Amino acid sequence: MEDIKKIAEYLSPNEKRILPFIKEKDIQEICRKSALDKVAVLRALEYLQNKKIVILNTKKEKIVEIGVNGALYKRKGLPERRLLNLLDTKKIISLEEAQKQSKLSDDEFKASIGALKKKAFIELKNGKIILNTTKEEISRKSLEESFIEYLPLNIASLTPEQKFALDSLKNRRDIIDTREESIIEIEITELGKKILKQDLNIEDLIESLTPEILKKGVWKSKKFRRYNVTSQVPEINGGKRHFVNQASDYARKIWTEMGFKEMNGNLLQSSFWNFDALFTAQDHPVREMQDTFFINKKTELPASKIVKAVKQSHEKGVNGSKGWQYSWNEEEAKRLVLRTHTTCLSAQTLAKLGEAGLKELPAKFFAVGKCFRNETIDWGHGFEFNQTEGIVVDENANFKHLIGYLKEFAKKMGFEKVRFRPAYFPYTEPSLEGDVWNEEKQKWMEVFGAGIFRPEVTEPLLGKPIPVLAWGPGFDRMIMRIYNIQDLREFYKNDLSLLRKIKFWIK
Amino acid sequence: MAIISINKKIFEKEIGKLDEKMQERIAMFGTPIETINEQELQLEIFPNRPDMLSYHGFKRAFLGFLGKKTGLISYKINKPEKNYRVTVDSSVNSIRPYTVCAIVKNLKFDSEKIKEIIDVQEKIHFTLGRKRKKLAIGIYPLEKIKLPITFKALEPDKIKFRPLESEREMSGLEILQKHPAGKEYAHLLAGKVKFPVFIDAENKILSMPPVINSDLTGKITQETKDVFIECSGFDWAALNKCLNIITTTLADMGGEIYQMEVKYKRTYLTPDLAPEKMKINLDDANKLLGLELKEKEIKNLLEKMGHNYSKGIVEIPAWRVDVLHEVDLIEDIAIAYGYENFTPEIPEISTIGQESQTEIIKRKISEILTGLNFLELSNFHLTKKPDQFAKMGLNEKNSKEVLEIENSKTDYNILRKDLSHYALKILSENVDVEYPQKIFETGRVFCVSEKTNEISESEKLCLAITPGNFTEAKQVIEYLFKMMDLNIKIDEPDIQQDAPVHFIEGRTAKIIFEGKTIGYLGEIHPKILSNWRIKMPVSLCEISLEDIFEKLGTD
Known part of the structure; x- marks a missing residue:
């Protein structure tokens, strides 16, 4: 008894409203009596089922309906009726004449002849139709004619005559259709029966708590309707930073925690800062249009002292180097490019340190930013990519420190297992590439390019060949791995439903 | 990226079993494995080591690394025999000034070795040779040639020979116009009055570098025992290195190297495999x-x-570039x-970390907007012309303020000049996603001033609300500035022409900060919405952040 009372406290207004009528087998009937629409009734029934008051059995039933042609024949009469009417006046008529005068199509005519022959209303002789039945028979409505008038019908409840008509019509084109319909049957459980026996207007319960109720103090004398706390509620979405920017911010945090200062600079750079200052010979393939985005504009070069030093470094070498031994062209250095790496920012930073007389050493800098290459777009490539850059300018910096910093960064990004292999970049020596272990794919994934800047880079910019550790890990593969994204194009797709669903960067 | 293919069987016979440990050694030698299967091993060779662009070159270096054959390898160099001479005519000076040459004898070619030598030639052409622009290599069966040889330049119509892969004799010009290799490399001889050729003692043309060899004298077969090698081009040092790489590779295959006299005003003996010396x-x-x-x-x-x-001096192989x-x-x-084997180390040096001020401000703006349920976007800096112009109601022909990319491989071929068109593009791509949609982006836009030709790159903020109206956008902007403790004034645009045309006239406002118009806000005009197939009202605002950075303090 207590249980039943408690269950009653859970009933929503709609549930209460339909409860008196659930004995009705037909949903339409419940709708009519409760004055609720079908959606509301079905939902309320589902809630009642959740409370084990009813069991809903969904049954599939086959319904015969009138087809496209059937609807037409219902108005104009079946083809065999039209032929019969003609024969009623002509008695004997040639086949061609009969079809012509009855205005039936080939199909209809053939079917009509078949149907009338089956009923033994006609005979065929020497290409002629001979009527062979009485006026009384002709005037009587056929089983098929009555059948199509009664449609739609449930197949399970057809009379033998209707079944006969169905069989004779089902192979003819579009006279009838059958479809499946779900029918909900309501079964009232033992619990339901008990509840129905109760007086349902047991209590007036508080639905939504309103300011009105609070103001009037209604809550003091009434109970709250119980909510089903386990039922599903609609999802909501909040505002969010783009996941790539969340990752970039995290990289910023790692570097600043390790004592690095952020470098900022333009995406559009002169070839001088992007290539020449980094000892990349002017005929190096990376400087071809094939690989790099050039803008059809020239830009200014920095102070002539640095330009001269860089020229010297390329042509004849500095600090005992042989240099590249070619004639360096200032105009080529003025060509404007979309930066191919954030390393151009490091070059500018070194030049500033040199200008300031190397007063603030040791110094550590980082950058996080977009870089560009002339590529088509597919799952693993794109023309824009994210790089994070770092330099350590320190008289005592060495190769062990380089791998120390990189290992630490990888670790903070969540990659414990790393390895470093020899590699080549025009501006670093020794150079390395770093791989992190991809546990899922069970293979190494290349992420770092790094090294110690060559004296041919540092001497012209700093004025002195101080060791500079430098790295520029591509960031995208790590982001893909962390968010479990398989396709790089997701980074720029801005599919709002994906952006709403994607997890926050929790690190 | 240069990749070499190595026959796995030969590798295992001559170097060692390709187990996991060996694969690790290969990676740690600086030649990452591209692929490995039952038949073949593919390695990436970095551009600083063209001497490893053949199996034999790689093997020579790698055996040293494994400790199996260490120290500088010396090759026996034979002095020139009679007529081992190449005369360089001064006519090539302004066209293709240098050549260095060699002869290698007693080779035993099989198909594997022929393939290797053709491959290394192609790969050097592509890398060290800068697609034959800087240098090109020719290798010829010696039995088809009558020594000595002359390197000279001739008028194109005086050059007549049957090039490789051709049925008939062609003139120099015809080769550039009709032959596939000729067409590919024609640009390297474009504008030259004369073309360079190698000619033998019987006046037969051996080749027209850097384009193609004669079919008669320029094809190596399994019968070939002795070869003549020339490298021609513009960079004397690189040519010599290249010749050293080719001759030592052939010597590793079993050949004997013979020098040739290369006669300019003075005569050089090439190849010269004397090691370079450097102090360490x-x-x-x-x-x-x-x-x-x-x-x-x-x-x-x-x-x-x-x-x-030895004693602070390193002798470096003559094939290392x-x-x-x-x-x-x-x-x-x-x-x-x-x-x-290096132990990672983090040195104990003390430096103060610091984030860029502009990044801090951008992040704060993002935090304020995400607090208002806005989603942040991240779009390309490159964009498509129709998106930037036609769809925004602008005529692209009238705008000279946009920066074009010279040679983009996609139809993203200009730098974006605003963020608004991207915001509308994203709304148009997300019409099936649940509304309301509130989006924003901060990022760089680019512009070149029509008057001063000055290029500028500046940071902007764009936000859009759909379904959204003027009031909502204005509320957001006012809230944003209030939260940053900054004052703005929102006013009628002075002359309608100055306001962006994608807004509805009369529902557009300019945003003034520190006495300067920093952007506009308004309701997007239905004809623009229809260009983007957006069926919901959109209100949008785009402002420059540069003056805010200025006010709040830059780095």
């Missing part, structure tokens, strides 16, 4: 690597990398020592 300071090496290696250890490590060492400075030798020491 052991303290420099130890300091840069963070190691404490003794001289003996350094000597061993250098020998593993194919060098000789990458040793410009002591640091290149220090890297070799590091590679031989093994990158895996």
